Amino acid sequence: MLNFSGNRRIFLARSPIDMRKGAGSLASLVEYGLNMDPYAGDIFLFVGKAKNRVKLIAWDTSGFWLCSKILERGTYAIPPDAMTPDRPGTLPLSPAEIHLLLEGINVHHATYHAHYHRPPPPVPHPAAEGPTDAQSAVSAAVNDGSRVR
Secondary structure: OOOOOOOOOEEEEOOOEOOOOOHHHHHHHHHHHOOOOOOOOOEEEEEEOOOOEEEEEEEOOOOEEEEEEEOOOOOOOOOOOOOOOOOOOEEEEOHHHHHHHHHOOOHHHOOOOOOOOOOOOOOOOHHHOOOOHHHHHHHHHHHHOOOOO
16 A cells, blocks of 8 residues: 655646656656646646546656556546546546545545544633632531531
């Protein structure tokens, strides 16, 4: 499994690409096609037309990392509005979103189920810092052994 830390930005290219491209061609596509800096250390994810292949490039201090994954069966769960040829550019992804995408989990059909959240502790009122007269009488009576009426 790849590790995507929070200090690298991740971008999904919106247009499908020819999966025969290598690291140099993809870096040129980032620079001239997407108008972004491929040497900034960001991660760029490209998807093939059939949506069953992805390539990822990222600049390291000495060169480009090029990762490729081809699914044996099925397709990647690309967000429906992400891959549109008429909308060039990129879609920013979080580390969690890229992990879900690469594992085939479609978060766009997920639903949120309400669950219990512990309520915050009550904030004491400034006037209630000292004991009230009734509390003082009760504690004095308990200490004396007498009854409060």
